[in-house]
Amino acid sequence: MKSALVTGANKGIGFEVVKELVRNGFFVYLGSRKLENGMAAVNQLKTEGITNVEAILLDVTDEESVKAARASLGEKVKVLDVLVNNAGISGGFPQSALNATIDQFKTVYDTNVFGVVRVTQAFIDLLQQSNQPRIVNVSTAMASLSLAADPASGSYDHKLAVYQSSKSALNMYTINLAYELRNTAFKVNAVCPGYTQTDFTGHQGTSTPAEAGKRIAKYALIGPDGPTGKYVSEEYFPEPASCPW
Template structure:
């Protein structure tokens, strides 16, 4: 049975992704910043008959928490097949480039960028033991430099200097990671779940968590012929999914 670790999986898109991968026969390690919330989420899934789920307490913005989570998981398994870096934060609004504080940038980058780096580096050894490892970095089309500068983009006027900068940085990390792992079985991709109605955006989104979960799970389950080093958003490009960096 393949295994997957999903950070920030106790609610919203992460939780739905966990549900869909459980339905596909994966064993899910449900990452949650607080143990209590993670246990509640796991119990909900078990009540649906999805029993191959365990809670892993992990605060991606705390390097000590990441190390502790790696040690805990390492006591249970030697192989991790999929890592989904889903945990993220918006930083709240407004985020004007001339007004947002450097502290606001640091706080968001701690989760959206540095947290991904810490988690990926901490669990890479377990992933290397898989015959077909997959890394999915949950990004956003808002992190596309090209789309952010395109007046024809439907979200052109939806600006957020802190959040968008963090996702652009995450995208570059994804490119670098995919390049370093290019001659291995790894598949590394950045996936935009779409503008989804969740707590993250005060439910202003137009998409559903079910759609978002399907988009992420698809890249977690790529076969050997699947792409790597791509940035995809089926909301922007329903045909191939790929969008400009």
């Protein structure tokens, strides 16, 4: 049975990604920075008949926590087929380019950028043992430089200096990671789940968590002819190649 790790998966989009992967034949390790929250999520899934799942303590901002999670997972599996870097934070509001503090930037980047780097580097050896390894970094259309700079764009007047820049940095990391792995079986993509109704958005949005989970899982499940090194935002752009970064 193939295995997957989803970070920040005890609720919201990550929780739905777990469901989709289990339904597609995976055993999924549900990463949560508080183990009790992860275990509660697993218990909820089991009431829905989703049993191939296990909670794992994983705080992406804590180097020791990431190392411990890698050691723990390594005792359970020798191969990791999918990594979904879903854990992310908004950083609160407002987020002015002139007034946001350095601490705000550091806090958000520590989860949204450095956390992805920590987890990816820690688990890359297990992923390299897979025949079809997949890495999905959860991004956002708000990270698109093209859209953010276009007065005609619907997102032009919605600026979050800290959050948007962190996800733009994540997109660039994704490009570099995909490039380094270009001559391997890896597929590495940044995927926007859409404007999703979760705690993150105050339960506002145009997509349900279930719809968002399917968008993310789709790129964890792509075959050998699927894209790599792309930014995908299916709610806004139908083709990965046409999505503006």
